[in-house]
Amino acid sequence: MIVAITRPPADDRKRHISSLSPIVAAILLSLNSTLVLAEETFNTAFIHGDASAVNALTSVDNILPGSYPFDIFLNGQQVDHRSVEFRKVAADKPVQLCLSSEQYREYGIRLDAAQDEKTDCVDLASQITGAQVTYDAGIQKVDISVPQIFLIPMAQGSIPTRVYDDGINAGFINYNFSATRNRNHAGGLNGASNYYYLSTNSGVNLGRWRLRNDASWQKQPNGGNRWKPFASWLETDIAPLRSRLQVGQRSTSNQVFDSFQFRGVQLASIPEMLPDSLRGYAPVVHGVARTNARIEVRQNGYTVYSTNVAPGPFALSDIYPSTSSGNLVVTVFEADGSKQSFSVPFSSVPNMLREGIWDYSLTAGKYQNGSSSWQPRFIQGTLSHGMKYDITPYGGVLLADHYRSAVLGMGKSLGNFGAVSFDSAWSDTDLSNGDNKQGNSFRLLYAKSLNEMGTEFRIAGYRYSTSGYYDFNDMVSERANYENGRYRNEYHDNADGGDGIPDWANPQHKYYYTGRYNNKRQRVDMTISQNIGPVSLYTTLSNQSYWGSEQRERTLQAGVNGMVGKISYGVFLQDSRSNYGDKDRSIALNLSMPFSAFGGNQLNTNLNLSHSRQSGDSVSSGVSGTLLDDNRLNYGLQTGHSRAGGETSSLNSGYMGSMGNIDMGYAWSGNYQQSSLNLAGGALAHSGGITLSQPLQNTIVLVQAKNAQGVRLENQAGVAINRAGYAVMNSAMPYRHNRVALRTEDIGAGLDIPMAVKDIVPTQGAISRVTFETRSGQSLLIHLQSAEGNLPTIGAAVFNADGGNVGTVGTNGSTYVSGISSNERLQVKWGEGAAQRCWITLPTIQASTKAGYQELSLTCRPK
Numbered sequence: 104m105i106v107a108i109t110r111p112p113a114d115d116r117k118r119h120i121s122s123l124s125p126i127v128a129a130i131l132l133s134l135n136s137t138l139v140l141a142e143e144t145f146n147t148a149f150i151h152g153d154a155s156a157v158n159a160l161t162s163v164d165n166i167l168p169g170s171y172p173f174d175i176f177l178n179g180q181q182v183d184h185r186s187v188e189f190r191k192v193a194a195d196k197p198v199q200l201c202l203s204s205e206q207y208r209e210y211g212i213r214l215d216a217a218q219d220e221k222t223d224c225v226d227l228a229s230q231i232t233g234a235q236v237t238y239d240a241g242i243q244k245v246d247i248s249v250p251q252i253f254l255i256p257m258a259q260g261s262i263p264t265r266v267y268d269d270g271i272n273a274g275f276i277n278y279n280f281s282a283t284r285n286r287n288h289a290g291g292l293n294g295a296s297n298y299y300y301l302s303t304n305s306g307v308n309l310g311r312w313r314l315r316n317d318a319s320w321q322k323q324p325n326g327g328n329r330w331k332p333f334a335s336w337l338e339t340d341i342a343p344l345r346s347r348l349q350v351g352q353r354s355t356s357n358q359v360f361d362s363f364q365f366r367g368v369q370l371a372s373i374p375e376m377l378p379d380s381l382r383g384y385a386p387v388v389h390g391v392a393r394t395n396a397r398i399e400v401r402q403n404g405y406t407v408y409s410t411n412v413a414p415g416p417f418a419l420s421d422i423y424p425s426t427s428s429g430n431l432v433v434t435v436f437e438a439d440g441s442k443q444s445f446s447v448p449f450s451s452v453p454n455m456l457r458e459g460i461w462d463y464s465l466t467a468g469k470y471q472n473g474s475s476s477w478q479p480r481f482i483q484g485t486l487s488h489g490m491k492y493d494i495t496p497y498g499g500v501l502l503a504d505h506y507r508s509a510v511l512g513m514g515k516s517l518g519n520f521g522a523v524s525f526d527s528a529w530s531d532t533d534l535s536n537g538d539n540k541q542g543n544s545f546r547l548l549y550a551k552s553l554n555e556m557g558t559e560f561r562i563a564g565y566r567y568s569t570s571g572y573y574d575f576n577d578m579v580s581e582r583a584n585y586e587n588g589r590y591r592n593e594y595h596d597n598a599d600g601g602d603g604i605p606d607w608a609n610p611q612h613k614y615y616y617t618g619r620y621n622n623k624r625q626r627v628d629m630t631i632s633q634n635i636g637p638v639s640l641y642t643t644l645s646n647q648s649y650w651g652s653e654q655r656e657r658t659l660q661a662g663v664n665g666m667v668g669k670i671s672y673g674v675f676l677q678d679s680r681s682n683y684g685d686k687d688r689s690i691a692l693n694l695s696m697p698f699s700a701f702g703g704n705q706l707n708t709n710l711n712l713s714h715s716r717q718s719g720d721s722v723s724s725g726v727s728g729t730l731l732d733d734n735r736l737n738y739g740l741q742t743g744h745s746r747a748g749g750e751t752s753s754l755n756s757g758y759m760g761s762m763g764n765i766d767m768g769y770a771w772s773g774n775y776q777q778s779s780l781n782l783a784g785g786a787l788a789h790s791g792g793i794t795l796s797q798p799l800q801n802t803i804v805l806v807q808a809k810n811a812q813g814v815r816l817e818n819q820a821g822v823a824i825n826r827a828g829y830a831v832m833n834s835a836m837p838y839r840h841n842r843v844a845l846r847t848e849d850i851g852a853g854l855d856i857p858m859a860v861k862d863i864v865p866t867q868g869a870i871s872r873v874t875f876e877t878r879s880g881q882s883l884l885i886h887l888q889s890a891e892g893n894l895p896t897i898g899a900a901v902f903n904a905d906g907g908n909v910g911t912v913g914t915n916g917s918t919y920v921s922g923i924s925s926n927e928r929l930q931v932k933w934g935e936g937a938a939q940r941c942w943i944t945l946p947t948i949q950a951s952t953k954a955g956y957q958e959l960s961l962t963c964r965p966k
Contacts, residue, residue, distance in 0.1 A: 168198055173238065174862075175210070177247045178254075181840065181862065182210045182263050187238075187245060190224055199224060200238055200245065210247070210263075211255040242858055251411050258421035259408070260378035262838065262864055264342040269311045270869030273789040276305040277799040280782045287775045296324040304799075306868070311339045313868040315351075340866050345376045347867070355466055358454050359485040359499040359510050359526075361574050366478075367468010372461065375867065376838050380408075380421035381457055388419040388433055388447055397436040407431075420458060454497055454524050454548070455514040456489030463487070470503070470575070475583045479504035481575070497526070505533035506578045512546070521551030532573040534620075535585035542572030566625050570650040573622050581620045589616045621649035638665035656681055670696045689715040705729070711743070719746030733820035735759045749773050759821035761830060762795035787831055787870070796831035797822060802865050804832040804843055808875040811854060817844040828877075837867040845875060854879055855921035878909070878922025881948050882956040887916040887931070889941060890964045899933035901943075919956065924948070931963050941965055 168191050175183035188201045201224035204214050214230055227234045227247070235248040283298045299322040306315040318332040336351025349369045355362050356371070374382050388400065392412050400408035400422055408422045422431065431447040456462060467482040481503035489495050493516035501508040512526020528544045544567040573581065584591045626647040633640045640663045648655040662675045673693045680686040691713040697705050706728040713721050723743025730736040735758060742752040753770040763784025770777045785799035791807065808814060809828040816822045816830055824830045824845075835841045845859040855878040865871040887895055894916040901910040901920055904927070910920030912931065923929065925948045932940040941963035948957065 171240070171243065173243045173245045175245045175247065177210050177212070178249065178251075179246075180262075181266055181864075183265055185265075188224075192224065199226070200236055201225075202227075202236075211257050212247075212249055213253045213255060258378045259380045259410075260421075261380075262378065262840070266864050267342060267838070268863050268865050268869060268871045270308055270865060270871045271789060271805070272309050273787060273805070273870045274305070274307040275785055275787045275799055275803075275870070276303055277785040278303050278783065279798065280780075282780045284778045285775060286777070298323060308868070308870050311866070313338050315868075338868065340373070340376075341370075342376070342866075345372055346370055347373050352471060355483065356464060356485075358462070358487065359497055359512075360483065360501060360508070360528075361576060363470060363576055363579075364472045365466065365468045365481070366471045367466065369464065369466040369468075371464035371466075373867070374462065377460070378421070381460060387458055388422060388431065390417055390433060390435060390445070392417060392435055393437055395438045399434045399436065401432045401434070454487060454512075455495045455516070455522065456487055458489045458491055460489045461487070470579050472579075475579050477579060477583045479506065479579065479582075481506075485510075495524075501575060503575065503578075505582070506573070506575060507531040508575065514548075521549060523550075524548045528572070528574075530572050530574070530578075532571070532578050532581075535582050536588070540571035540573065542567070542569035544572045544574075567623055567650075570622070570624070577620075577622045581622070584620070586616075590620045591616055592621070617651070619651040621652045624648045624650045638663060654681075669698075670694060687715060687717045689713065689718075721745035723751075733759075733815075735821045759797060761797070761822050761825060764797060785831070785833065789870070789872075791829060792827055794825065794827070794829045794831055797833045799831070800834035801868055802835045802837045803870055804835050804841065804863065804865065805870060805872045806830045806832055806843060806845075806875070807872060808845060808856065808877050810879040811845070811850070811856065811875070811877050813851075814849040814854075814856075815846045817842075817846055823849070835863075835865050835869075835871065837865055837869070840864055843873045853881055855882065880922040880924050882919070882921040883923065883945075883948070884956050884958045885918045885920060885943070886958070886960040887912065887918045887943070887963055888960075890962055895931055895941070895963055896933040899931050902930045902932060904928060 168189055170186045170188045173185065173187040174181055175185065175187075183206075189198045190201045192199050203223040204225050207214055207225060207227065212227075212231070214225070227236050227249075231249060231253050233248075233250045234253070236245065237248075238245045278301065280301045281299070284295060285298070286295045300319070301321070302317075302319045304315070304317050306313060308314075314337050315335065316332060317334040318330065320328065320330045322328050334352040336349055336353055338347055338349040338351075340347050347370075349371075350367075352364065352366045353369055354364050355369070390398070392398075395411065397409065397411050398417065398419065399406055400419070408419065410419070432444060433447060434442055434444045436442045462485075464483070464485045466484075469478045469480050471478050481501060483499065483501040485497070485499035487495060487497035495514040496512070497514070498511040499509070508528060508530040510526055510528045512524060514522070514524035516522045524547075526546050528546070530540075530542055530544075532540045534540060546566075581590070627644070629642075629644045631642045640661075642659075642661045644657075644659050646655060646657045657678075657680050659678045660676065662673065664671070664673045666672070671694070673691075675691045675693075676689070678688045691711065694710045695707055696709075697707050699705055706726055708724070708726050710724045711722070715721075721743060722745075723741055725739060725741030725743075727737070727739035730738070736756070737758075738754075738756040740752075740754050742750075744750050749772050751770065751772040753768060755766065755768040757764065757766040763782060766779075766781040766783075768777075768779040770779075783798045785796045787794045787796060787799070787803070787805060789805060794805065796803075806816060806824070807829055808824050811824045811828060812826050814824045816832055819832055822830050822832070832841075832843060841863050843861050843863060845856060847856075847859050850856055850859075857876055857878075859875065861873050861875070863871050863873055889895060895912050895918075897912055897914060899912040900908050901912070901918060903909050903923065907922075909922050909929065910918055912918045912933075918931075920929065923945060925945060927945045929943045929945065930940060931943060934940070942965075943961050943963050945961070946959070
């Protein structure tokens, strides 16, 4: 192999080399011109290794026998993390990486059935033509390469459960605090009122178990304080069953029955554990290949799937479409250069599953929604199964105090005609007045994509055919609102203004009474979207009527968004009415244009025009922008006029920091002044102390990098390693590979981080920990020779007093070491014998604030 190494420009050489591994740096710095190597003469993997790897670079056996933790990759996809044994199988052969035939089969590799199952050190290359097993000890990684034909078919994107990380034992609290001070001048009043609100989400992780609590506190003028815990639960994943067990206050899904909150226990399948290629619904694509062929599947002009197949029939069941509808264009590229294409119509509705996939839930407990005074006991079970012929039957049963219900339905792909699901529900309800009501309802879901026209059409129709049908929420509400033979109906009057007071602090609740409970009669939801070049249009309609009432709830929305040059625009229309007669119509126009100012920082100007039947006309304009790296600081200034508030202006700013976010605002007009403050963040308690963070999401990663204060995380604005050596990545995707990386440009003088990127697959709710090895101290390029004037052995390792490997000898005695300090004594070792080591005593080293290294010449002397 020919490797060409070009020397960087002189001004940048030290900065670039300081980020390289020591032996590579030593070799490069020993060269005065471009070097061409005839072959690889040693493995650079053990630059940051330990004492057992001293002789690794000077012989073909580049790792000593023993067991070491490694990440296992198969064709580029991580399949395991385990302790791997390296064994000397013969005196004249190099050390061999040992995996058993059973382990290879666990990774989905086909081995000859005659292969002895007891063989714990299989030479894979001799068993499978074209297979290769390599390793990189520096990053503890094993790469297994196997031709596709020798692999057991697995869905694309599959991640073995054995690489899941359940995280560490830790606790956290997440908070969001807002404060508002409102001074109203209307009518000659100058009184000030303060409003406070705090919401928290806290939890403790112990192994695979997660304990969570959600609560809130609010203080209103003349209303006192109120602390309200509203949800507590315990949960754990059961990975072999692709399920989760939850105990406490949670919500059911809405796939079969309407969703509701409960206090109890639930065991349910978890779609997120499936690879993306098996989530939702997609058709099985069938075809025939004449030769070894490559299959490519495109949707809406994008390639969404590609694989290789052997000659003969094929069936692709793990295609992951980019949208829930739109024809799949399949192209078969034959080995002889010919190709054939065909189209597979594709549409889906939410309750459809892929062939062979099961979804289920089993829930028992008490109904609880935080406001209802009646909490009936219940048990509910649901089941769905994807079958052949693009069919998904589903159903469920719900039994509760004074209530029984069942649902049975089926989803079906109709090819060119879209996708549809239809179900029928039956209920038997005991009413508060002693009557018993029975009834049926029917639900229709339909979706169709007119792909050539860029149109998406989706309709969900619910028709309650008899007045005796009650869903579970209706039944609970009927009993909770029954008062002395009449039903109390609560609503919010939008006509009463709050004068800048937050809704939660000024609820305009009103009531009216009826002799009959208005259970739902009919509901229709419809969505249509259309793309025409850079312009997108959409329309949504929701209409619901009730038994015993001529009123109905209706919301119609329509909008268009697009761009003309650099100007983006949006038009929004809405017509709404409530079942108690409140009506409104409104239209809004928004314009925005970016431009650069203040040293290249981008600003945005905006103009907003709106008209509402209730609120009248309003107009506002303003400017907004960001400052600092990572856009951590944002600001905005807005001014305008409205019928209700008159002339109004506002100023807002926000900052994202490692320890949380802060937002401040001030608004004023002739009638009022309002100032606001919002604080959001989290605190994570772990074995290393307490780390403050930005607002935490469900699954998080604790990043540890000692002595790396100020080094930021990639793709995490405002987050950097703190003084204690920790930072928090506040959001991670469960059951997926997550890249955790430090920004190498922040690594300054006196700090070496050998590997600044790592990968982790956390489970739902895990607090995973990723630790980066760091070395503090100076970096030196030592031109080394022995006391006799000889050059030390290439590949010899350099150790500090603690036994840590700090460098390796390169060519011509050039030795790059990092993480060392003045007057330190280092050992150079190239074997186990007393004559195979020597010592270096470092002089006083002047500290440098610049990234890079210092050069000096030293002699390595016998002890």
